[in-house]
Amino acid sequence: MKTIVMDTANKYLAVGLYENDICLGKFQDFGNRRQSEQALEKLQELLKSNHMEVLDFDEFVITIGPGSYTGVRVALTIAKTICATTRIRIKTVSTLKAMVDDASGIAIIDARSNKAYLAVYKSGETVVSDCLVNVSEIGDYQNRYPELDIFGDLGLIGQEDKPVDLVENIYKYSKGEKYVENSDNLVPYYIKEVFN
């Protein structure tokens, strides 16, 4: 089983290759909003250094959102296009979950205008599903789950970001996900409507 992992939804660009649970190579860096230009370039570099091509792979694992609208569409469009023209199948993982180590913790992502995307996971279970909250409400969740660490855009609560291995997390969590049945219908999980 060979897997391509890609996340372009937030401030990072993360790309990785796996073969039977062994990571062949990975890349993670601040995307600086250049995820679009770099996502396929980085994938190409990883493929080249492993003497592989896209057609060698069986599955494509991406983050489905929530996050930057344009960002989340990048990996999703790449995966959909490849899936539509090859035998490769898609799995998706929540962008919030990808931030959390060992599937335990509170995940927050900047949603701009003093809002945050938030989810809470406890020993692998989703306790609070992906939602949109005011930044001022994040503290309430911390009080409610004092035993859980907080991950993601910690700048929102005045802390420094922790290192995160997105490729590893996304690959790990994809194990519990089913393949997307009709990838033509796959769309990002935006949470926010265009007009509220």
Added chain:
Amino acid sequence: MSLILAIESSCDEMAMAVLKDKRNFLSSVVASQIDVHAKYGGVVPEIASRKHVESVTVVLKETLEKAGVAMTDIDAIAVTKGPGLVGSLHVGLQAAKALALTFDLPLIGVHHIVGHIYSNNIDEDIIYPCICLVVSGGHSELVLMESEFEFKIIGTTLDDAVGEAYDKVGRVLDLPYPGGPVIDRMAAAGNITYELPKPLDDGSLNFSFSGLKSAVINLNHKHVQKNMPINKDDLAASFQAVVINSLVSKTMDALEQYGVKHLMLAGGVSANRGLREAMEQACTKNSITLRLPPLSLTGDNAMMIALAAKLMYDNNEFSDLSLGISPNIDIENESRSMKWKK
């Protein structure tokens, strides 16, 4: 022999086409979102991007199926790199780059306006030197071409694009979106009865439509205030006559100034019947050969991108996977940056 798959997603249509050799189209698909944006009276960029993600692979599969080809038959991928809406451009670009990587194909990044211009290559080769009047919702430009892929802007709008002025007037007159085709139809039924200012009569080759647009809005407003009925057909006819007069006279000036005998129209507004007729008459009078794109190629489509891409393909003008979107690239730079032009 070449097969090019072209993708265009710069605004609110997701379009793809397969071109065999120079001008043999095996398929062309356009997924329009016009009904969605009509509700808002104009294109909402975030909605356009979301719709593109929904339709991208459906359009791709339909385009290949209609052409009766598989991705493994394709020789190159062409894609609009700009100008256009950032989010919309991204979707087409990612799809194009993903296909180029997966099937190890050359990637061709096409300037949207170059595509519009080369829609005139559909039946036979463009003759140089020529001038192209590009008129659409985002453009009103006179482009001089001394030879293939040499673009010089000799006139441009100082404010609104002509299509933009049509849409705004359409909104004021409570016409369905997009206003352009409706005003064109109403103008044919109406008479020129309202006096409107002649835009930018300064001897330059530049256009200006915002003053005219404001004059129409004020005229309509005055009538509404005084509870006087306004004849919308007549107002449409009066507005359109001024617009067309400005486009035709500046274009004829350009042809004369540059001693050029070949003229082409391109872009969404080149579908305007009043404009086509007026330009035909002026060209006959001045012994100018006029080339009009087929109506099906005036709006955004992928065939025009493929036609331009074919010329780039023949000259090995390819991009690598670092190709990014360029929402504001200027067309003059486009010819200068081509490797085969150096």
